[in-house]
Amino acid sequence: KAGVTQTPRYLIKTRGQQVTLSCSPISGHRSVSWYQQTPGQGLQFLFEYFSETQRNKGNFPGRFSGRQFSNSRSEMNVSTLELGDSALYLCASRYSGQGFEQYFGPGTRLTVT
Amino acid sequence: KQEVTQIPAALSVPEGENLVLNCSFTDSAIYNLQWFRQDPGKGLTSLLLIQSSQREQTSGRLNASLDKSSGRSTLYIAASQPGDSATYLCAVRDSGGYQKVTFGIGTKLQVIP
Numbered sequence: 051k052a053g054v055t056q057t058p059r060y061l062i063k064t065r066g067q068q069v070t071l072s073c074s075p076i077s078g079h080r081s082v083s084w085y086q087q088t089p090g091q092g093l094q095f096l097f098e099y100f101s102e103t104q105r106n107k108g109n110f111p112g113r114f115s116g117r118q119f120s121n122s123r124s125e126m127n128v129s130t131l132e133l134g135d136s137a138l139y140l141c142a143s144r145y146s147g148q149g150f151e152q153y154f155g156p157g158t159r160l161t162v163t
Numbered sequence: 164k165q166e167v168t169q170i171p172a173a174l175s176v177p178e179g180e181n182l183v184l185n186c187s188f189t190d191s192a193i194y195n196l197q198w199f200r201q202d203p204g205k206g207l208t209s210l211l212l213i214q215s216s217q218r219e220q221t222s223g224r225l226n227a228s229l230d231k232s233s234g235r236s237t238l239y240i241a242a243s244q245p246g247d248s249a250t251y252l253c254a255v256r257d258s259g260g261y262q263k264v265t266f267g268i269g270t271k272l273q274v275i276p
Contacts, residue, residue, distance in 0.1 A: 054206075083264070093252065093266035106263055140206055151197055152254075152264075154207040 052077065054143050054155035062161045068129040071158045075122050075143030081105075082124040083152065084116060087138040096139075099124055100146070128160075136162045165190045167255050169267035176243055177275050184238040184270045186253035191231050194258040198227050198238050200249040201269070207252065210238070215258065243274045 055074045063069050075082050083106075084096040095108040099118035116126040122143075128135055138159050142152040166189045176182055186196070195214045199207040211220045211227040213236065219228040226239040236253060250269040257263050 085266075092268040093254075095264055095266075108263070138204075142207075151195075151209050151212040153209060154199070156206040159204070 054141060054153055056139075056141050056155040056158050058158060059156065060159045060161075062163065063131050064163055065131055065133060067131050068127065069131060069160060071126045071128075071139055071141075071160075073124045073126070073141030073143075073155060075124070075141075076153055078145065079143035079153075080122050080146045081144045082118055082122065083142045083144075084124070084126050085140045085142065086110075087140055087157070088136075093140070096126065131162045133162050136160060165193075165255060165257055165263070165265040167253060167265050167267040169251075169253060169270050171270060172268065173271040173273075175273045175275060178243060178245060180243050180274075181239070181241050182243055182272075184240070184251050184272070186236040186238070186267055188234045188236075188255045188265070190257065191234050192258045193231060194256040194262055196227075196229055196236050196256070197254045198225075198236075199252045199254065201252060202249050210251075240272075243272075245274050245276050248272055248274050 057072045081100045083098040085093050087093045098106040102118045113129045118124045138157045140157045142154045144150045144152045168187045170185045197212045198210040201207050213220050213229045224241040229236045250271045252269040254266045
């Protein structure tokens with residue numbers, strides 16, 4: 051079974067631009083979560099989607115948004131990029147139940163200049 | 164608000180040594196706890212998932228225990244190998260509200276041949 055895939059793997063943007071990251075979960079997984087990882091803050095939860103509905107949201111500004119499609123694929127968008135948005139963005143999928151473990155993709159490394 | 168602490172932040176051991184990594188959390192109302200490893204610049208690999216009703220889980224040379232009442236989990240690695248060198252993270256899923264996931268900052272392990 052294929053793992054979680056994320057595209058693109060690397061991205062360089064300038065301040066003020068916007069960016070869209072994509073995540074394809076493991077087949078059969080309906081829950082997708084997004085995380086931001088930086089050296090100073092570690093892994094921080096952004097949001098979680100289940101069956102196209104945002105179920106949970108972390109403490110990030112409204113510039114960070116996401117959505118999930120009917121095939122469970124998810125996209126994350128960051129508008130008006132700031133230097134501090136430079137990070138590794140990780141996507142994780144899991145089966146529907148809360149008791150199931152998360153499986154992570156390789157991440158998208160975003161650099162904002 | 165759930166807080167997750169991992170001690171030590173870094174650890175260097177000679178090959179073959181048994182070692183213990185610690186994870187503590189402030190709110191014992193958890194659904195489960197998951198241990199991951201992360202290689203530099205890569206995504207997270209799931210190691211073990213412990214449900215709140217369980218005391219421990221084992222996989223190969225790894226054993227994770229959970230003491231929910233004291234807010235602690237340990238990851239025991241037997242007969243460490245250089246390939247075990249990575250950052251180890253624990254993640255706690257709350258049982259209340261929206262069941263958010265909180266990560267520790269991780270323990271960076273180096274196993275010296």
